Amino acid sequence: MNAGERAQYLRGEIERHNHAYYVLDAPTIPDAEYDKLFRELQAIETEQPQLLTPDSPTQRVGGQTLAGFVAVRHAVPMLSIRTETDTGPSGARAFDGRVRKLLELADDAPPVAYQAELKFDGLAINLRYEHGALVQAATRGDGETGEDVTQNIRTIHEIPLRLNGGAPAVLEVRGEVYMSRPDFERYNERQRLAGKATLVNPRNGAAGSIRQLDPKLAAERPLSFFAYGLGVVDGWPLPATHAAVLDALLAFGLPVCRERAIAHGPDELIAFHQRVLAGRNTLPFDIDGVVYKVNSLALQRQLGFVSREPRWAVAHKYPAEEALTTVEAIDVQVGRTGALTPVARLAPVFVGGVTVTNATLHNEDEVRRKDVRVGDTVVVRRAGDVIPEVVRVVPERRPILTAEFIMPKSCPACASAIERPAEEAIARCTAGLFCPAQRKQALLHFAARRAMDIEGLGDKLVEQLVDNGLVATPADIYKIGPERLAGLERMGMKSATNLLAAIARSRETTLARFIFSLGIRNVGETTARDLARHFGNLEALMAADMTMLQTVPDVGPIVASSVAGFFAEPHNREVIADLLAAGIAWPDERPPMTSTNSAVAGKTFVLTGTLADLPRDQAKALIEAQGGKVTGSVSKKTDFVVAGSEAGSKLDQAQQLGVKILDQNQLMELLKS
């Protein structure tokens, strides 16, 4: 394909996507992909201007008036903003450099003041107020002519129908209509429950509602608005700066985003860019970058425009969080607790700053709902540090012959039965540690850095050890000999020695790590630490019943039942005995809090009567585990008398001596505190 043919092809593609996006409100590809096509076409046309045609999509800024809406001509055109393609810090420097050069500022002239704002990801709107009343709202359209969407805009509660204070004769306010993320989630949830179509993303939610011909339908979709600029103004003396314009708009009663700042020179622009990027995921709405604007309106006028873009503003984008790729396979992974997770194997794609090759499909229902199939082109999303996920399929790119995904009927690793409780989304393999996949995950968890910390025992090695039958339980790790190990694939004598040393080192650990390493369901690092601190030793923990377990802070019935269930399993007890026999040990975990932190430590208790669900010897064990003392008779030295039903003379004595009396609940509270 030569450059002319390529340009022709790109024009066709871009027009098709434009139509889907602007007219049908059903985008076919992510913005980043579209931008890529657009930029490629721009590059060809710049390099070879003879290839530029008047009807090229680069010659207009997109959008076609829908038959149903009345066209509105913008007296002041609605411009677009130049995008700094370099998403790193040099983008801000390049912009500041251009501004300084155009203003002919000397190198030692003070830094230019900018207003830094967020770049909202919604739909640009022009609101026209006459003598304070909202008379018209229009979309941007192609920048010259938009559509009258006044009826739909009136449904947005945030947009005032009347302005506050001494409103000018004419005030056109420009800004972005958007859908907040919580509103988007709520709306989709409601649609799902009603079995109706859901929105693809908040931006399309906003665009779709505004360009909805039936205002009643538009009103059902919750939208918001941020003002960021002006159009026609009559009868209002303009302030000196853009920041002051925004403050004035706020005073008129219009919503203006608070996340904005004055930045002096490029370093402060870069700092703003980075601060916003770090907080991007905590914002309740989507942004795709930040916008820098020269703050002084006089300087803005001096800088002027080039084609449809002001020279005084620039958009500094963030790496796209969505990208397109194809599904090469759908595997079902078995997790440590037997949970089956469908995972899409993808053609490698760069998204959210990293190359992604796998994306989670969460569970069977999700795959069904999204109807993801092998061979599909999909949108993958990676926002922040979250696990990449498949957002949706691009149906028009589906190959002819594809098959619906079917969840296996038995465990893909061990062929055992799968169980999926009616009210749960997760299906699980029922084989426990007899399932090699679960066993491998359990071993990896056991050896993990935050657990027993066996350096070098990674997934490749665990795979071999289990498949060769060398290791079945964590205790077997301590029985491997150097010869067997060195005989494994990619394992020389040297790495075998290193691994054995790491295994030997791991014998010396802490009780908290040991508990965590057992992989008890619902017991993470923090809970393991709490359990270790509370019980002080493994025997006490293993002997604890549901009631005793629930005296541990933050341990409720679910965790307690996981723990009790785990230690009730004879197989687990055997493995633990084996591990201890292999020499795993930790310093006595007599908790430091017994002396200082616990309200029980150092206190003397007397127990009397029957406690409803705490046998007396257990109550005694709990008190002693926290450094308290239990004696048989009440004296002045007694700190607490714990009284159950049918308490006798000891209760009377306590009352006489003024000793504090606790019931079972108060004792539990004290033990938890």
Ligand code: IVH
């Ligand atoms: S100012 C003269 N400020 O970005 C500049 N635009 O390409 C006019 N946008 O679709 C626009 N956030 O709707 C401006 N803080 C912001 C913005 C913003 C988002 C959108 C705008 C337009 C596009 C400009």
